[in-house]
Amino acid sequence: MVVPALASVVVLFFGGMYHGLLQSLGLAPLQGDPSFTFQYYSELIHSQDFWRSFFLTLRISILSTTFSAGTALFALYSLFLIRTRSTRDRSVYFQRFFQISMLFPYIVAAYMIFLMFVQSGWVARVLFNMGLISRMHSFPIITNESFGWGIILAYVWKTSPFIVLLLYPVLLRVEKGWLEAAKVFGACSFSAFREIALPMMKRPLMVASFIVFAYTFGAFEVPFILGVTYPKALSVYSYQIYTSGDLSEQPLAMAINIIILLTILMAGLITFITASSNRNWMETPWTDL
Amino acid sequence: MQPRGGNYIMKKGLFLLLLVLLPLVLLLPFSTHSGITSAGEPDLKSSEWQDVIALASGQTVHMYMWGGNNGTNLFIDEWVAPRLLDDHRITLKRVPVTDIREMINKVLTEKQMKKEKGSADILWINGENFRLAMENGLLWGPFISLLPNYREYIDPDAEDLKYDFGTDTQGYEAPWGKAQFVMIYNSEKITEPPLSLAELMNFIRENPGRFTYPSPPDFTGSCFVRQVLLENYGSYGKYLDLKAKEQILQKKADSWDLLNKMKPYLWREGNTYPDSVGILDQLFANGEVWFTMNYNPLHAYNQVRNGLFPETTRTYVFRSGTFSNTHYLAIPFNAKSKAGAMVAINLLLSVEAQIEKFKPHVWGDGMVLDSSALSEEQMEVLGRIYLGPYSLPPEELEKSRVPEFSSQEIEMIEEEWMEEVGKK
Amino acid sequence: MDRPVENLVLGLFYMILMFSLLPIFFLILLSFSGGWPWPEIFPSDLDPRAWKYVLGISSGTWTSVWISLKVAFFTVVIDLILAIPAGNALGRSGFPLKGLIETILMLPVLVPPIVVLMGLHRTFIRLGITETFTGVVLAHVIPTLPYMIRAVTIGFEKLGFQWEEQARVLGAGWFRRLQHITLPFLLPGIMAGSALTILISMSQYVITLLIGGGQVITLTMRMFPYVNGGDQSTGATYAVLFSLVALLLLILMDLSLNRLYREKRL
Numbered sequence: 001m002v003v004p005a006l007a008s009v010v011v012l013f014f015g016g017m018y019h020g021l022l023q024s025l026g027l028a029p030l031q032g033d034p035s036f037t038f039q040y041y042s043e044l045i046h047s048q049d050f051w052r053s054f055f056l057t058l059r060i061s062i063l064s065t066t067f068s069a070g071t072a073l074f075a076l077y078s079l080f081l082i083r084t085r086s087t088r089d090r091s092v093y094f095q096r097f098f099q100i101s102m103l104f105p106y107i108v109a110a111y112m113i114f115l116m117f118v119q120s121g122w123v124a125r126v127l128f129n130m131g132l133i134s135r136m137h138s139f140p141i142i143t144n145e146s147f148g149w150g151i152i153l154a155y156v157w158k159t160s161p162f163i164v165l166l167l168y169p170v171l172l173r174v175e176k177g178w179l180e181a182a183k184v185f186g187a188c189s190f191s192a193f194r195e196i197a198l199p200m201m202k203r204p205l206m207v208a209s210f211i212v213f214a215y216t217f218g219a220f221e222v223p224f225i226l227g228v229t230y231p232k233a234l235s236v237y238s239y240q241i242y243t244s245g246d247l248s249e250q251p252l253a254m255a256i257n258i259i260i261l262l263t264i265l266m267a268g269l270i271t272f273i274t275a276s277s278n279r280n281w282m283e284t285p286w287t288d289l
Numbered sequence: 290m291q292p293r294g295g296n297y298i299m300k301k302g303l304f305l306l307l308l309v310l311l312p313l314v315l316l317l318p319f320s321t322h323s324g325i326t327s328a329g330e331p332d333l334k335s336s337e338w339q340d341v342i343a344l345a346s347g348q349t350v351h352m353y354m355w356g357g358n359n360g361t362n363l364f365i366d367e368w369v370a371p372r373l374l375d376d377h378r379i380t381l382k383r384v385p386v387t388d389i390r391e392m393i394n395k396v397l398t399e400k401q402m403k404k405e406k407g408s409a410d411i412l413w414i415n416g417e418n419f420r421l422a423m424e425n426g427l428l429w430g431p432f433i434s435l436l437p438n439y440r441e442y443i444d445p446d447a448e449d450l451k452y453d454f455g456t457d458t459q460g461y462e463a464p465w466g467k468a469q470f471v472m473i474y475n476s477e478k479i480t481e482p483p484l485s486l487a488e489l490m491n492f493i494r495e496n497p498g499r500f501t502y503p504s505p506p507d508f509t510g511s512c513f514v515r516q517v518l519l520e521n522y523g524s525y526g527k528y529l530d531l532k533a534k535e536q537i538l539q540k541k542a543d544s545w546d547l548l549n550k551m552k553p554y555l556w557r558e559g560n561t562y563p564d565s566v567g568i569l570d571q572l573f574a575n576g577e578v579w580f581t582m583n584y585n586p587l588h589a590y591n592q593v594r595n596g597l598f599p600e601t602t603r604t605y606v607f608r609s610g611t612f613s614n615t616h617y618l619a620i621p622f623n624a625k626s627k628a629g630a631m632v633a634i635n636l637l638l639s640v641e642a643q644i645e646k647f648k649p650h651v652w653g654d655g656m657v658l659d660s661s662a663l664s665e666e667q668m669e670v671l672g673r674i675y676l677g678p679y680s681l682p683p684e685e686l687e688k689s690r691v692p693e694f695s696s697q698e699i700e701m702i703e704e705e706w707m708e709e710v711g712k713k
Numbered sequence: 714m715d716r717p718v719e720n721l722v723l724g725l726f727y728m729i730l731m732f733s734l735l736p737i738f739f740l741i742l743l744s745f746s747g748g749w750p751w752p753e754i755f756p757s758d759l760d761p762r763a764w765k766y767v768l769g770i771s772s773g774t775w776t777s778v779w780i781s782l783k784v785a786f787f788t789v790v791i792d793l794i795l796a797i798p799a800g801n802a803l804g805r806s807g808f809p810l811k812g813l814i815e816t817i818l819m820l821p822v823l824v825p826p827i828v829v830l831m832g833l834h835r836t837f838i839r840l841g842i843t844e845t846f847t848g849v850v851l852a853h854v855i856p857t858l859p860y861m862i863r864a865v866t867i868g869f870e871k872l873g874f875q876w877e878e879q880a881r882v883l884g885a886g887w888f889r890r891l892q893h894i895t896l897p898f899l900l901p902g903i904m905a906g907s908a909l910t911i912l913i914s915m916s917q918y919v920i921t922l923l924i925g926g927g928q929v930i931t932l933t934m935r936m937f938p939y940v941n942g943g944d945q946s947t948g949a950t951y952a953v954l955f956s957l958v959a960l961l962l963l964i965l966m967d968l969s970l971n972r973l974y975r976e977k978r979l
Contacts, residue, residue: 020832078726105916112736218825257828357943366771384927
């Protein structure tokens with residue numbers, strides 16, 4: 001039953017990674033004989049360029065994930081308020097509305113952020129016309145700067161709706177009855193949210209955050225448009241090596257890909273461990289009701 | 290409670306089998322490509338042109354070229370393609386590309402994998418991409434002397450056509466258009482453009498944040514860097530001299546020094562550079578910087594006409610001259626429609642096509658034609674094309690043409706810039 | 714936390730929603746602008762030339778829209794063919810190693826497609842499917858399949874076995890069971906999975922570029938050179954067009970789902 005799906009995934013997905021792995025270890029060269037070697041990995045480890053790219057990408061991913069989760073939780077709390085305030089639950093419409101940015105491919109989103117937040121962009125113009133800044137140069141640099149703020153902004157804009165999408169069904173499971181009970185005990189809606197809804201969301205939140213981390217760590221198009229000359233995000237770095245025309249360097253690109261993979265796996269492991277250890281803690285609050 | 294009668298399992302089993310087979314079936318019809326070898330192809334190189342035309346009839350030609358310029362795209366789609374279809378029954382398909390280097394890499398991989406039938410029939414390339422392609426045997430040719438329009442209208446001895454950034458084209462790529470590096474500035478902010486490097490440095494120091502250049506390996510940015518080198522060498526002749534005497538390194542070091550000294554007065558204090566000339570253009574259009582630069586001498590005219598640059602935009606060249614190069618069309622070794630490609634390229638070399646392409650509202654790209662081969666009428670048509678105050682007249686440009694450095698040299702320069710300037 | 718603070722929170726939330734709309738608004742303006750110098754907030758020079766170019770036949774836009782839709786459609790079809798039996802097993806049965814298999818199937822979500830496809834590129838070349846429509850579709854299946862499987866599995870979970878069993882006991886033939894019981898349960902999942910698949914497929918650029926090699930020219934392929942340093946108005950126009958197409962598709966799917974539910978009351 002699952003065989004066809006499983007087979008496709010194994011062949012296509014794992015095949016691709018496996019082949020990349022082989023190449024990175026020198027076992028599937030385009031020219032010459034295969035020979036097992038760690039030289040490409042060693043080359044990367046000794047390369048300053050690589051480490052700069054690695055830490056840049058890591059930092060961007062961690063910050064993006066954190067801000068995205070924060071924004072999502074804020075949005076969820078707002079939806080919670082909307083939901084609990086009136087008898088007709090209008091929160092669904094707002095939730096859908098919040099997801100507007102999911103419509104656009106990352107390329108378009110990155111482009112939009114670029115156009116809006118470049119120093120001569122739209123936001124700067126509004127501020128200028130409002131008298132808040134006196135010169136174009138006074139507008140802070142957000143796009144194409146080495147910390148990656150533009151990239152983070154684009155990621156948060158696109159991924160917080162994703163987290164909300166995953167967590168919203170949990171919100172819906174909070175029964176009105178519990179909230180009534182909570183109110184009877186004098187709890188305001190914030191505590192209700194914190195004590196009831198949040199713990200329920202903890203696990204899916206971790207999973208969602210991990211997915212966002214994994215995505216932002218390996219994504220290509222956004223840092224390509226909003227990043228700087230140097231250092232480049234890992235995936236851009238890898239792609240440029242792959243398409244540089246120097247075939248002997250392709251295993252380097254594959255090695256970078258494998259390292260991207262390993263980092264994501266590590267993050268996954270960490271998420272898994274944290275999520276499991278939290279399980280007991282999560283069950284208690286609402287069984288107490 | 291799961292019913293598991295024998296029938297049930299059998300049904301699911303068959304279903305399963307079908308589903309496993311289906312994806313494989315979908316794969317099959319498309320795997321028969323690689324069998325056909327070039328042995329079956331007629332020898333185009335020794336055919337009569339009439340035969341080439343006959344062979345090309347009915348073929349589809351895929352032309353891979355940069356896709357970000359509406360003028361260029363429209364020229365190909367609306368002027369060239371219909372003519373090829375009507376006159377020769379050739380379907381021209383323009384494939385928009387972000388970076389032609391990706392295509393070179395693709396053909397390279399295809400060569401490694403011995404793929405005899407490639408997807409590209411014409412590649413719009415020059416410089417380093419051409420050198421790479423030649424080094425790896427990716428192109429088919431030599432073919433240009435087979436094209437009637439080449440023989441009739443193009444000077445085979447013209448050095449700036451024969452040598453592509455120092456590499457002998459050996460007939461493997463047909464010159465299509467010419468470019469020359471020009472500086473563009475906003476005359477509202479700048480009364481006297483800096484005609485030399487020293488003047489530019491002064492200007493930048495007095496007006497910080499108003500100048501920058503695209504970071505190499507962007508082609509235009511790389512050219513600016515080379516212009517700096519050129520001025521330090523003195524002239525192209527002196528450059529050759531210095532090279533022969535192996536005294537270049539000191540001059541190079543001076544240039545990196547200069548560029549580093551320039552940094553704090555650049556846009557963003559030189560902490561980042563626009564990644565492409567397109568982005569620099571946007572900064573210029575928005576007024577963030579007061580200069581931009583371009584390999585198309587008519588770029589300023591085009592952009593003003595399109596309302597993207599202010600009316601006060603003007604063009605100038607450095608007193609020491611600016612680099613001028615040619616861009617070409619080549620045919621990959623594994624092109625499927627070589628005859629069609631030849632006919633298409635021939636059309637693009639015709640006087641009509643070259644003049645049309647030169648018209649500023651179409652594209653404004655320089656012509657590769659030998660003016661001594663043109664008739665009086667043709668010369669008259671040329672003279673009627675208005676260039677406006679935004680761009681320089683052709684005579685002035687011709688006076689300042691400097692041949693390009695070799696692509697190896699350029700590659701080295703780009704790497705050195707990254708090390709000496711970009712990363713610091 | 715009392716009422717006024719809550720109102721503040723909500724106010725902020727509504728503001729954020731508004732800001733989400735701003736870039737879209739801005740993009741539309743840009744697509745219609747001739748020139749837009751600083752510090753204008755609204756372009757003084759409105760000129761539909763970018764739209765004229767994009768919507769004109771010569772630019773190849775419509776062909777690309779069609780191709781993008783075709784690729785997305787076939788990706789959905791193949792995804793469904795693979796996902797439905799898988800979802801059936803995952804959602805309704807237990808079997809050894811189920812957890813492991815589930816994890817394996819979900820993995821492509823976490824790994825960037827470009828990583829996988831660099832490794833797969835050569836294999837695709839050997840199989841002769843690069844630069845073909847089929848190759849691109851297969852490449853698109855990789856990042857989209859997990860989502861489809863997930864969506865369909867949920868549908869099967871809800872379905873369980875009992876409804877079909879009951880119907881069978883009551884004498885309904887397999888076709889009627891399919892029509893009135895199985896499908897209504899599965900359809901929302903199928904729709905959701907398909908919508909997501911279409912969105913992801915249409916958004917792909919690097920994969921289509923790598924595997925399609927320029928022969929399969931989707932809308933994103935046309936858009937990218939403009940976004941990366943080309944004419945901004947045209948870039949904005951393509952972006953708006955793309956979003957419209959995606960929006961239209963999603964609305965269509967939503968509507969058809971609602972209509973289906975109204976007719977087949979559960």
